[in-house]
Amino acid sequence: MPVSQDILVSIRSDVDIVVARQKGRAMAADIGFSATDATLIATAISELARNILMYAQTGEVMTRRVETAQSKGILIVAHDNGPGIRSIPDVLRDGYSTSGGLGLGLPGVRRLMDEFTIESELRRGTTVTVRKWLK
Amino acid sequence: MEVPILKQGRFLIATIQAALSDADLLQLRRALIDQVIRFRSRGVIVDVTALDVMDSFATRTLRDITNVIRLRGADTVIVGIQPEVAFAMVQLGLTMEGVATALDLEEGLAHLQQRAARNT
Numbered sequence: 001m002p003v004s005q006d007i008l009v010s011i012r013s014d015v016d017i018v019v020a021r022q023k024g025r026a027m028a029a030d031i032g033f034s035a036t037d038a039t040l041i042a043t044a045i046s047e048l049a050r051n052i053l054m055y056a057q058t059g060e061v062m063t064r065r066v067e068t069a070q071s072k073g074i075l076i077v078a079h080d081n082g083p084g085i086r087s088i089p090d091v092l093r094d095g096y097s098t099s100g101g102l103g104l105g106l107p108g109v110r111r112l113m114d115e116f117t118i119e120s121e122l123r124r125g126t127t128v129t130v131r132k133w134l135k
Numbered sequence: 136m137e138v139p140i141l142k143q144g145r146f147l148i149a150t151i152q153a154a155l156s157d158a159d160l161l162q163l164r165r166a167l168i169d170q171v172i173r174f175r176s177r178g179v180i181v182d183v184t185a186l187d188v189m190d191s192f193a194t195r196t197l198r199d200i201t202n203v204i205r206l207r208g209a210d211t212v213i214v215g216i217q218p219e220v221a222f223a224m225v226q227l228g229l230t231m232e233g234v235a236t237a238l239d240l241e242e243g244l245a246h247l248q249q250r251a252a253r254n255t
Contacts (some may be wrong), residue, residue: 014157021188022154039188039219043227046190050157094228105191108227 007063009049011080017049020061027063028074032134041074041132044112047105048078048128056082056125066131073114073133081125088118137162140170144178146247160196168203177209177254178247182240184215188195194229201210201234210235210250214243 005028011022025042030073033041045061052059066075085091094107106128111115115131136159141148147170149163167179181197181243183189189197201211216224224230237243 019153025187035249036219036222039217040223040226043188043190043220043223046188047227050190050192108191108229110227111226112223 003100005065009061011049011052013062017046020049021045024063027065031074033063040112044109044130045076047109051105052078052080056080056103068098071133073131076130084124085120085124085126086122088120140166142174147171147176148180150182151185153185157192160193164196164200167200171207171209173211177251179204179209179211180240180243181213183213184216189220189224190230194231198231198234210247212237212243212246214239
């Protein structure tokens with residue numbers, strides 16, 4: 001997989017959220033996802049980028065085309081060096097939020113995508129990796 | 136990207152023209168509430184046809200707009216939520232409970248006119 005196909009968007013302000021999701025949508029359409037799936041992907045990126053801005057202030061969203069023998073898909077990695085998450089099971093529960101904000105983010109993103117992993121270390125940061133496959 | 140707001144008699148029509156940042160959405164909320172107060176509007180339509188994504192922030196802001204305007208005794212209708220956007224909202228777990236929605240501008244106006252007729 002050529003590295004040049006990765007799209008990296010720095011998240012520093014609310015405008016970057018829009019940029020990240022628009023670039024992700026364009027890549028999804030390019031891979032062959034339907035308009036509905038491209039919107040699901042763009043919505044997931046929007047929530048992931050918003051979490052970065054809300055909890056870590058800065059970070060980045062990387063979008064990559066992935067291919068296996070069976071399928072094509074899209075990989076999204078949202079990474080920050082923010083405060084980290086104390087309890088991952090808590091943030092994966094519907095309705096949980098530490099910012100008094102929305103409490104929907106991660107469980108919702110998990111439903112939008114096919115694969116979801118999260119790694120976090122206190123005071124080190126958080127990385128959320130999601131994939132969606134063409135069906 | 137400011138959202139134009141058109142005054143049509145006692146109604147206001149805000150037509151979103153492109154993807155909006157969080158700041159744009161908050162500006163729309165401010166502008167709509169200001170104008171509802173200034174013009175003593177009876178109803179507001181927000182046309183979201185051009186919105187690429189309705190994520191948690193957009194949904195919450197539209198709900199806030201509706202709630203504040205309701206406290207002023209006026210109605211809000213959100214029109215033009217695209218089918219794929221609606222599908223993504225449901226998957227994400229977002230609801231617009233208590234918020235009137237309609238297919239398009241025409242149906243939104245009809246809804247407001249009915250409500251206004253009932254209240255006079």
